Amino acid sequence: MSAGRPPDAPYGPEPRPRRSTRSLYARVLIVQALTLIALWLLQQTFGGG
Amino acid sequence: MHPIDWLIVFGYLAYIVWDGLRRTRGREGVEGYFLANRSMPWWVVGLSVMATQMSAITLVGTTGQGASDGMRFVQFYFGLPLAMLILSVTLVPFFHRAKVYTAYEFLERRFDPKTRSMTSGLFLLSRGMAVGVVISAPAVILSATLGLSFPLAVALIGVPAVAYTVFGGVEAVQWVDVKQMVLIVGGLGALLVMLFAGIPGDVGVGNALRLAGETGRLDTFDFSFSLTETYTFWSGVIGGLFLMLSYFGTDQSQVQRYLTARSLDDARSSLFMSAYWKIPLQAMVLLIGVLVFVYYLFSAPPLLFNTEHEAAVRAGAAAEYQAIDARYDAAFRERRAAALDFARARDAGDDALADRMADRFLTRNEEMEAVRGDALGLAERTTGQNPRDVNYIIPAFVLSELPIAIPGLFIAAVLAAAMSSIAAELNSLSTATIIDFYRRHLRPAATDAHYLNASRAATALWGVFACGIALYAVSLGSLIEVVNRFGSFFYGSILGVFMLAMIPRARPLGAFVGLIAGMLTVGLVDWRTDIAFLWLNVVGAFAVVAVGMLLSLLQRGGEDTPTALEAAGIDA
Numbered sequence: 001m002s003a004g005r006p007p008d009a010p011y012g013p014e015p016r017p018r019r020s021t022r023s024l025y026a027r028v029l030i031v032q033a034l035t036l037i038a039l040w041l042l043q044q045t046f047g048g049g
Numbered sequence: 050m051h052p053i054d055w056l057i058v059f060g061y062l063a064y065i066v067w068d069g070l071r072r073t074r075g076r077e078g079v080e081g082y083f084l085a086n087r088s089m090p091w092w093v094v095g096l097s098v099m100a101t102q103m104s105a106i107t108l109v110g111t112t113g114q115g116a117s118d119g120m121r122f123v124q125f126y127f128g129l130p131l132a133m134l135i136l137s138v139t140l141v142p143f144f145h146r147a148k149v150y151t152a153y154e155f156l157e158r159r160f161d162p163k164t165r166s167m168t169s170g171l172f173l174l175s176r177g178m179a180v181g182v183v184i185s186a187p188a189v190i191l192s193a194t195l196g197l198s199f200p201l202a203v204a205l206i207g208v209p210a211v212a213y214t215v216f217g218g219v220e221a222v223q224w225v226d227v228k229q230m231v232l233i234v235g236g237l238g239a240l241l242v243m244l245f246a247g248i249p250g251d252v253g254v255g256n257a258l259r260l261a262g263e264t265g266r267l268d269t270f271d272f273s274f275s276l277t278e279t280y281t282f283w284s285g286v287i288g289g290l291f292l293m294l295s296y297f298g299t300d301q302s303q304v305q306r307y308l309t310a311r312s313l314d315d316a317r318s319s320l321f322m323s324a325y326w327k328i329p330l331q332a333m334v335l336l337i338g339v340l341v342f343v344y345y346l347f348s349a350p351p352l353l354f355n356t357e358h359e360a361a362v363r364a365g366a367a368a369e370y371q372a373i374d375a376r377y378d379a380a381f382r383e384r385r386a387a388a389l390d391f392a393r394a395r396d397a398g399d400d401a402l403a404d405r406m407a408d409r410f411l412t413r414n415e416e417m418e419a420v421r422g423d424a425l426g427l428a429e430r431t432t433g434q435n436p437r438d439v440n441y442i443i444p445a446f447v448l449s450e451l452p453i454a455i456p457g458l459f460i461a462a463v464l465a466a467a468m469s470s471i472a473a474e475l476n477s478l479s480t481a482t483i484i485d486f487y488r489r490h491l492r493p494a495a496t497d498a499h500y501l502n503a504s505r506a507a508t509a510l511w512g513v514f515a516c517g518i519a520l521y522a523v524s525l526g527s528l529i530e531v532v533n534r535f536g537s538f539f540y541g542s543i544l545g546v547f548m549l550a551m552i553p554r555a556r557p558l559g560a561f562v563g564l565i566a567g568m569l570t571v572g573l574v575d576w577r578t579d580i581a582f583l584w585l586n587v588v589g590a591f592a593v594v595a596v597g598m599l600l601s602l603l604q605r606g607g608e609d610t611p612t613a614l615e616a617a618g619i620d621a
Contacts, residue, residue, distance in 0.1 A: 024317070027321075028130050028133065028134055028324045028325065035328045035329055039123065039332060043120075043268055047262040
């Protein structure tokens with residue numbers, strides 16, 4: 001599904017978002033949490049200095 | 050380097066210039082040149098945003114930092130995902146709907162021309178000098194590592210980037226960034242795989258990571274709350290949040306990337322790409338450094354990685370250097386023996402012996418670091434320069450330890466990282482020069498063709514200026530440091546002006562005076578305290594908002610000042 005207007009068309013109405021903005025925000029926070037957990041596990045498993 | 054490696058480097062440079070120049074066609078207007086007619090898909094914009102941040106110093110300096118200091122630098126980026134979320138609901142929709150060319154143009158609509166000119170002028174001053182450093186820093190390393198003359202190294206980095214930026218404009222910059230990112234991430238991934246594969250079979254990945262962990266290199270999180278410690282969890286989450294808000298929300302080199310997006314949704318998605326991938330990518334860069342440290346546990350490392358400095362010390366203080374080298378070699382043998390004994394004890398399940406071996410390993414490691422410290426001190430005394438040896442660890446490792454073709458790919462990736470940052474900065478410097486000053490104050494009513502020619506000329510002039518600064522960067526060292534330090538004073542303050550713009554009651558006088566007060570406050574705090582630089586962004590932003598709001602509340606009149614919604618043309 002194309003989300004944007006044709007490249008050289010004048011500014012038209014804003015295209016409909018691909019997916020809900022709220023689910024995008026939730027996904028960002030979940031990925032951030034998973035990344036930090038992975039780094040924390042790396043530290044807990046092999047760290048010790 | 051082997052001729053095949055050189056072939057890879059020059060082949061890549063030729064491809065990048067050709068690819069950039071072929072984008073020149075079909076983009077005739079000034080909006081096409083600076084904003085690609087706001088037609089770019091989110092993934093191109095997202096990769097371009099990431100490529101702009103991934104400078105050559107990230108590839109060689111941050112990996113080196115991983116080797117010498119470990120993973121904790123990644124905390125610097127902990128505020129980034131949250132910053133992207135905040136920007137996607139605040140500044141990004143305003144910029145997008147206002148159809149501005151520069152972030153500062155929005156400030157004129159919200160406040161007045163002088164606030165716009167001042168913020169844009171501060172951007173030009175700091176970025177103009179910084180782009181010289183972006184060229185010179187990798188050029189110094191490449192010239193020392195590859196044995197090139199310094200001007201040739203500057204030309205290798207600067208000329209292709211200037212060429213495709215001048216002729217192709219932002220569209221060339223962003224499409225080239227896509228290729229640069231593929232090469233950079235591919236190169237890093239290949240390096241990571243080779244490093245894991247290079248861990249001796251009788252040691253194993255688990256034991257190797259344990260050894261790195263014993264030295265504290267896998268300790269990512271520091272939860273201590275200290276305003277003077279640079280990298281902690283809290284400075285990253287709070288100070289880093291303000292820095293990233295300022296960088297992605299108010300710095301034209303970043304704002305211009307997502308202004309080219311074809312829709313608001315695309316602009317947001319492009320920023321979320323960084324929110325997803327920046328921390329994992331940065332962790333991978335640091336982990337590569339940690340694995341290089343592991344590699345040199347079992348294979349003798351050079352005493353000095355900066356070969357130019359090593360040659361100078363060998364010539365100037367031969368006897369002293371040889372004595373240090375002999376101590377280093379002995380310490381290395383003992384450390385390797387301890388590391389191997391540690392691995393054997395763990396494999397045999399003898400935890401008590403493993404603990405004793407871990408202690409012995411750490412003692413030997415500290416001895417080695419002390420001897421290396423002596424060598425670095427000798428290098429500094431002999432050459433009169435800070436060796437900055439940490440920046441040479443990865444290039445020296447890649448060029449001396451890895452097979453043919455990999456060094457060529459790595460050098461091409463370093464050039465790619467440098468060019469992608471330079472191109473974005475030249476493009477944004479030219480945009481601010483033409484849109485915020487030339488078209489706004491000098492020639493307000495010229496034709497589009499005239500502005501396009503002026504834009505190309507401005508990009509070329511900024512390119513020549515940046516290469517000139519790069520050539521003299523070594524002798525201009527202290528001046529550049531002053532300018533960069535000055536730049537860090539106003540990063541948070543400029544963010545403060547944009548925060549004010551979001552508050553309906555804020556007035557133009559409050560914004561302008563608040564900006565000056567914010568910079569003065571940061572300067573004063575930096576001068577009188579030891580507060581770590583990430584926190585200065587928080588201080589600057591809040592000082593601007595406090596002074597700006599106080600003045601705005603005291604000021605009579607000004608009710609006709611447009612709100613942010615009105616300035617962006619959004620119906621409330």
